[in-house]
Amino acid sequence: MKNLIAILMVFLSMTVFAQVEKIEPPFWWAGMQHSEVQLMLYGKDIAQYEVAFSNTIQITDVVKTENPNYLFVTINTKNVATGTYELQFLKDKKIVGKQSYDLKTRRDNSAARKGFDSSDLIYLLMPDRFANGNSDNDSTDDTIEEVNRAELSGRHGGDIQGIINHLDYLDELGVTALWSTPLLEDNEPILSYHTYAQSDYYKIDPRYGSNDDYKRLASEMHERDMKLIMDYVTNHWGSKHWMIQDLPTKDWIHYWDSGEDGFQRSSYRMTTQFDSNASEADKEACMNGWFDTTMPDINQSNPLVLNYLIQNAIWWVEFADLDGFRVDTYSYNDKEGIAKWTKAIMDEYPNFNIAGEVWMHNQAQMAYWQKDSKIGAIDNYNSHLPTVMDFTLHDALIVMFSEHEQGWDKGMLRAYENFANDFLYPDINNILVFAGNHDTNRINDIYKADLNTYKMIMTMVATVRGIPQVYYGDELGTGGNKDLKGDGDIRHDFPGGWKGDQINAFTAEGRTPGQTAFFEFSKKIFNWRKSNSAIHIGKTMQFVPENNVFVYFRYTDDERVMVVINNNPETQTLKLNRFKEMITSHKSGRDIISEQQISLENTLLVAGKTAMIIEF
Incomplete structure (x- = not known):
């Protein structure tokens, strides 16, 4: 009887381990340069346990925070073989629970993967608005906002399968790389289609599909010699993120004593990040302010936070077989933290590429953020960021073609003066060139869908130095003005992406004559560009x-x-x-x-x- 009670007590104590809800990263790979992995363990009062691995894997550090629901356990996987290992949970030196942890085998030459570059043409799309390939996941039980295609700012049902179904269209157009706005779960009750307020960093939003669907997208693209770029958000998380609901540490995010619930909006004055005359208060107001009410500002100066973000990014590269990142609001991050994040990824994948959104209107200020910038070196700063976005050229493109007469600084002089400042950039071929994206008014609205103007704009985007990026639907003459109708108006559904659409622009026979004229021109120069090294380098x-x-x-x-x-x-x-x-x-x-x-x-x-x- 005594032995039976003892066995029962052990069994009951082991069921406590069932309260452990998450281990992140959920698995890792053998042979990684980033071989010291910090496991984040989450569950009710998980910090009461000691931890050990049964064999081979060495635990080098354990961090307990003020929240007893977290344990941060650092393991050393160097020279550890692929396999399944046993993580043990101990109470009073007795094993009360076990959890398997896998080290997987990397793809051949994974570390040498080649990222996107100036030989590519990037197509930017918003998955919710591109094509609905699986109507069964339009709304799900574990997400709040349901599909409502009648609402301009609602979820419309586009998904990963919709993208896969139309890769041949992108291939025909001349696209060689795809940048999709974020696909990770965003469980905000409204505006969640935007997906920049993410609620789980290891999970594709189920309304888009699954993690395996995302991996399949990369595989399907690679079969067509196309590259996949993930839109990654380091600066902020969503207010519904499960960790925001139960913070590991109070300083995981930036709190403001002056704001309600810790909120204070960023000043958006990015110049304070390098202004030698800036006050500390102004620097903090930009860097630590929240991007929006539903986007708590993440504190990259906290080592636990930074390590979490580094490992998560590397995990997605390795898991999904990615070819690049585009990093949202790059210059709003803690500048030292984001530099360490960027360097860690580039150290793991030396031929990878990362484009940072640095939305500024001065070439010197943008050049500051590019890797090995002489401007950044003035204050001993190196972001390690390979690619910055050419917002000053965008500024010129949206006005200069309405200036029919040339002035001292008008018309085509705007483009000339932009390129005259190319000497400021340490790597001029690693500049992302674009006429529009998901945050700007559509060029075909600005210029009233004038085909000749579109041809001039796309000729420049496709032939100047750097990496060209086009926005979905521009190749059809699609318009949209967010100043008049809100952001949803620049994020229209792609015609033909939904059953019952009257126009199917994915096919030649389904396009209107106007769409055909835009498409055929785009197809011609985008495909020509593929094989011209003078344009590439x-x-x-x-x-x-x-x-x-x-x-x-x-x-x-x-x-x-x-x-x-x-x-x-x-x-x-x-x-x-x-x-x-x-x-x-x-x-x-x-x-x-x-x-x-x-x-x-x-x-x-x-x-x-x-x-x-x-x-x-």
Whole structure:
């Protein structure tokens, strides 16, 4: 009887372990450079236990916080073989619970994976608004907001399967890399389609699919020689994140004594991050302020937080076989913390790529954030960030094509002056170039869906230095103005992504004549771009615009391309002798757009509001 009671007591004590709800990361891989892994264990009063591994894996550190529901256990996996290992939970030196933990086998050459670069063309889409491939997951039992396609700012039902179903469309268009806005769970009661207020960093939102669906998306893309870029959010989490509901430490997020529930909105003054004259109060107001009421600001200066984010990012690269990150609101993070995060990922994957959103309007200020910046070196700062986004070029693109006459700083001079500052960037090919994204008014709304203007804009985006990114639907002439109708208006459903759509723009026969004109032009230059090394890695020579005509060349030792953009409504005659240092002895070239042979001997006639891409 005594032995039976003892066995029963052990059994009952082991059931306490069933209260353990999460272990993150849920598994790891053998042979990683990041071999010291900090396991976050969560469960009711889990901190009462001591922990040990039954064999091989060494525990090097255990951290208990003020919240007894957490244990942070650091293990050393260096030289540990692939396999399943037993994590033991002890009370009074007796084992009261066990949990298996897996070290998996990495893909061959995983560490050497090649990220996106200037040979790629990135297509940005919002998964909720692209295509509904599985209507069964439009609403789920474990998420709050339900599908409501009639609501402009509601969930519409797009998902990962919808993306997979239309990869052939992207391939036909000339896309080589896909950036999807975040797919991790966002369980906010409203506006959750946006997915930037995430509630679980190890879980794809079930309304988009599963973790395995995301892995399958990467696999399907790789079969087509396409790359997958994950939109990663380091600066803030969602208010419904399960850890926000039960914080491991109070300083996991930034609290403000002056705000309600610790909230104070960021000042958004990113210049305070490097302003040598800035007050500490202003620096804090930008960096530690919340991005929005539903987005608590994460404290990357807390080592537990930073390690959690580093491991989570590496886990997703390894699990889903990713080719890059785009990092949301990069310059709002703790600047030292985000630099360590970026370096840790690039150390694990030296050929990977990460693009940071640095939404500023001055090239020197943007260049500060790029890896090995001489500007950043002034205050001994290196972000280790390979790619920054060219917001100053975007600023020019959305206004200069309405300026039909050239002034001292108007019209095509805006583009020229932008590129004149390229010397500020340490790696000019690692600049993300775009005319619009999910946060900006659509270019085809700004320019009233004028095809000639679109051609000039996309010609520039596709041929200047850097990595071009296009926004879903722009290739169809899609409009949208968030200033008039809210963000939902710039995030329309892709026509044909839902059963019953009257127009199916995924197919040639389903497009309207207007959509066809935009699509066919985009398809032509995007596919041409794929094989031109002068556009990928060539140098640039630009000529000061005259009469609102901008001429620049991209060139290597073996290839040369002349780009002409006439933003003047009138036909212009160019005297080609002005460009002889680039034309040299070439007598003719082929215009990729018109498919005509062009004489380069004396003059060149360029129709008003016309772009030319002349390949020698």
